[in-house]
Amino acid sequence: xxxxxxxxxxxxxxxxxxxxxxxxxxxxxxxxxYVQRGVIRAVKNLSLxxxxxxxxxxxxxxxxxxxxxxxxxxxxxxxxxxxxxSGSVKYRGRDLLKLKKSEIExxxxxxxxxxxxxxxTALNPVFTVGExxxxxxxxxxxxxxxxxxxxAIELLDLVKIPSPAERAKSYPHQLSGGMRQRAMIAMxxxxxxxxxxxxDEPTTALDVTIQAQILDLLSDxxxxxxxxxxxxxxxxxxxxxxxxxxxxxxxxxKVEEADVYQIFDEPCHPYTLGLLNSLPSNxxxxxxARLEAIEGTVPDLLTLGDGCPFANRCTYVSEICAEVxxxxxxLGKGHTVWCHNYTKIDRSTNVEQD
Amino acid sequence: xxKYIVKRLLLLIPTLxxxxxxxxxxxxxxxxxxxxxxxxxxxxxxxxxxxxxxxxLDKPLIQQYGLYLKRVVQLDLGKSIATGxxxxxxxxxxxxxxxxxxxxxxxxxxxxxxILGVTSARRRNSWVDYTTMGGALVGVSMPVFWxxxxxxxxxxxRLDLLPTGGRMNIRYYFEPITNYYVLDGLIIFLKTGExxxxxxxxxxxxxxxxxxxxxxxxxxARTTRSSILExxxxxxxxxxRSAGIKENRVIYRYTLKNALLxxxxxxxxxxxxxxxxxxxxxxxFAWPGIGKWIYVSIGARDYPAVQGGIIFVSTxxxxxxxxxxxxxxxxxxxxxxx
Numbered sequence: 001x002x003x004x005x006x007x008x009x010x011x012x013x014x015x016x017x018x019x020x021x022x023x024x025x026x027x028x029x030x031x032x033x034y035v036q037r038g039v040i041r042a043v044k045n046l047s048l049x050x051x052x053x054x055x056x057x058x059x060x061x062x063x064x065x066x067x068x069x070x071x072x073x074x075x076x077x078x079x080x081x082x083x084x085x086s087g088s089v090k091y092r093g094r095d096l097l098k099l100k101k102s103e104i105e106x107x108x109x110x111x112x113x114x115x116x117x118x119x120x121t122a123l124n125p126v127f128t129v130g131e132x133x134x135x136x137x138x139x140x141x142x143x144x145x146x147x148x149x150x151x152a153i154e155l156l157d158l159v160k161i162p163s164p165a166e167r168a169k170s171y172p173h174q175l176s177g178g179m180r181q182r183a184m185i186a187m188x189x190x191x192x193x194x195x196x197x198x199x200d201e202p203t204t205a206l207d208v209t210i211q212a213q214i215l216d217l218l219s220d221x222x223x224x225x226x227x228x229x230x231x232x233x234x235x236x237x238x239x240x241x242x243x244x245x246x247x248x249x250x251x252x253x254k255v256e257e258a259d260v261y262q263i264f265d266e267p268c269h270p271y272t273l274g275l276l277n278s279l280p281s282n283x284x285x286x287x288x289a290r291l292e293a294i295e296g297t298v299p300d301l302l303t304l305g306d307g308c309p310f311a312n313r314c315t316y317v318s319e320i321c322a323e324v325x326x327x328x329x330x331l332g333k334g335h336t337v338w339c340h341n342y343t344k345i346d347r348s349t350n351v352e353q354d
Numbered sequence: 355x356x357k358y359i360v361k362r363l364l365l366l367i368p369t370l371x372x373x374x375x376x377x378x379x380x381x382x383x384x385x386x387x388x389x390x391x392x393x394x395x396x397x398x399x400x401x402x403x404x405x406x407x408x409x410x411l412d413k414p415l416i417q418q419y420g421l422y423l424k425r426v427v428q429l430d431l432g433k434s435i436a437t438g439x440x441x442x443x444x445x446x447x448x449x450x451x452x453x454x455x456x457x458x459x460x461x462x463x464x465x466x467x468x469i470l471g472v473t474s475a476r477r478r479n480s481w482v483d484y485t486t487m488g489g490a491l492v493g494v495s496m497p498v499f500w501x502x503x504x505x506x507x508x509x510x511x512r513l514d515l516l517p518t519g520g521r522m523n524i525r526y527y528f529e530p531i532t533n534y535y536v537l538d539g540l541i542i543f544l545k546t547g548e549x550x551x552x553x554x555x556x557x558x559x560x561x562x563x564x565x566x567x568x569x570x571x572x573x574x575a576r577t578t579r580s581s582i583l584e585x586x587x588x589x590x591x592x593x594x595r596s597a598g599i600k601e602n603r604v605i606y607r608y609t610l611k612n613a614l615l616x617x618x619x620x621x622x623x624x625x626x627x628x629x630x631x632x633x634x635x636x637x638x639f640a641w642p643g644i645g646k647w648i649y650v651s652i653g654a655r656d657y658p659a660v661q662g663g664i665i666f667v668s669t670x671x672x673x674x675x676x677x678x679x680x681x682x683x684x685x686x687x688x689x690x691x692x
Contacts, residue, residue: 076595101601109598116596121589126611126686135607136597171687187597 023228024050024073024196029087031068034080040301042068044252046087050196055222055229057239057260059275060249063298066232069249070198073230074112075104092195110140113188117201119180123172129156129183130168136190155186159217178210185217194227201232215241236279240264245334248272251299251309253325258335268329268337268345270314308340316341355683362676366669373668374426377661378419387411388435388655409435422661431662436654441662445644449666450533451521452636452643456628458536458559459567464621467571471578471617472605478583486575493572502565502638509561516561519640523554562639566632570624577620581613588612614685622678626671 031043043065050056058066071077073089075096089096091111096104116122124132133152137143149168156164159182172180181202188197199218203211219242222229231242239246243260248269256269267273274294276282285291296313308314311321318341326338389405390397406412410421425432431441470490474483510518521535522528528551531538536559539552585591586609594608632645640646644663651659682689
């Protein structure tokens with residue numbers, strides 16, 4: 001663990017996903033929040049599969065249920081008001097939703113770890129970075145404080161924090177945003193064999209140069225440790241950089257799932273297309289300073305009907321859209337879309353993939 | 355850090371000047387004449403006038419004030435009118451009694467208060483929470499003297515479990531060493547194996563501790579609850595949980611340390627207030643501390659004693675606040691003392 005790897009340049013997305021062994025399988029998950037105004041159905045009939053060593057990205061805008069989906073896996077949804085209504089989350093064959101609280105606690109931080117969006121607030125301000133990482137070691141393994149602390153320093157080295165022994169004794173407020181995110185990643189790695197890392201918008205709060213470094217670090221670590229990554233983001237640039245497979249979510253439902261090439265080359269859902277069209281790197285913006293946006297706003301989840309939630313913003317909308325949520329359409333090679341009118345999609349302005 | 359402490363200690367001077375001034379005039383302007391009180395009803399005007407001259411009470415008020423200030427600066431709080439003893443000596447004898455009681459009351463209030471507050475916060479909106487917080491509201495609203503009397507009635511008079519007052523069984527031949535009786539009892543036990551002093555000292559402490567500690571306990575419990583609830587919503591608590599830290603550790607290590615800042619503020623303030631609350635408690639439980647002494651001195655119009663006592667208690671109060679501020683920086687590394 002101590003040896004410091006060279007910064008391996010990021011290879012083509014999709015190249016390092018071994019598609020054999022299933023690590024995590026979510027089936028028909030429904031999560032609701034019971035609030036004063038009513039019931040919010042935050043996640044609807046969602047199924048996901050993550051293979052070993054794979055990076056799955058969950059894409060969608062704020063409030064679409066990405067984080068709730070992630071929190072369903074390690075059961076960090078505040079209950080109440082939240083409730084996992086139905087479904088199963090199988091991790092290495094075990095249904096996590098049926099485990100005891102202590103069994104879940106034992107899995108968190110060892111098999112399933114998580115890093116968060118806000119490195120500014122996600123580290124405890126009153127303990128040093130090293131102590132916090134050491135604490136994770138000590139929670140899961142019989143380890144003396146000193147041993148755990150030196151392991152923590154090793155991890156800080158692994159995530160390429162300069163002079164890790166000194167930094168381990170720093171408090172979070174003494175570190176920069178990028179350093180803190182590295183420390184968070186180190187904390188998520190504090191286990192003998194990490195299985196799945198959930199990264200909830202890990203780069204959103206960082207500036208662009210640091211974003212690239214953190215993403216490099218993540219894909220680098222992923223290869224080295226052979227863990228799987230569930231990456232939550234709303235940034236299609238991050239998707240292009242990191243993803244093996246992509247799940248696009250909208251208002252709590254999955255609307256399209258495909259591998260990263262299919263998503264960028266042949267997006268089949270109007271929402272996916274909208275996301276790609278609003279990317280500044282889209283070639284159609286070469287001679288234009290004005291970016292396109294998807295018209296309208298996300299519907300209120302409290303008053304959402306049975307139809308397609310995207311109907312009110314969709315340029316391809318037809319009558320049936322408001323009434324029935326579309327069936328899954330299998331386009332082959334693992335590409336699935338949930339849209340009544342996917343055949344009418346006009347991809348002439350599609351983004352060029354780099 | 356040292357610089358900061360020195361600066362804070364220097365700031366004590368204006369504070370104390372204000373206290374001394376206020377105390378002096380409040381007492382001087384209150385009705386009653388110490389000379390008359392001391393000589394009794396049958397003294398004639400001449401005798402009274404003579405004594406007033408002797409005590410310096412015939413001089414103009416402003417001159418009396420000047421003289422008093424001059425003496426206080428020399429750390430001379432004067433002599434008690436009632437006993438003729440130096441005030442500083444009187445305080446020296448009584449202070450350990452007050453501090454002993456205040457410390458035990460504070461330990462009781464802090465430990466029980468934090469446990470109740472944490473429990474309430476963890477089981478928010480459950481019957482445990484409602485009961486605890488309801489109880490805390492009752493505790494805060496209860497007058498100390500009334501609570502003290504009820505405690506005596508139940509535990510001393512009806513159940514005959516605990517003594518009604520004093521610090522030590524008067525039938526024991528007890529020679530204080532440090533004047534902190536529990537500590538003395540412990541020392542004697544360790545030296546000679548005789549445990550009755552320790553036990554007696556402890557028994558005498560129970561009721562005054564509960565009486566004195568109930569209000570701070572209630573306040574600490576409520577503060578702890580709200581502070582913990584606030585911290586539980588922070589991102590880093592989610593981080594700790596996502597890393598699989600056990601729930602108890604999340605609460606008592608990760609949350610509590612962050613929640614401690616407001617709790618410590620309250621503890622510091624309450625500790626200061628205890629010293630004034632002690633006047634009532636000490637009086638009812640015949641506890642020979644500063645509080646009871648000030649109370650008796652007021653009745654006797656023993657001006658120097660009252661003034662000296664209040665100045666001493668105020669100084670102590672300010673010092674406790676300083677300790678609290680230093681504790682902040684120990685707990686929260688973001689608070690840098692300059």
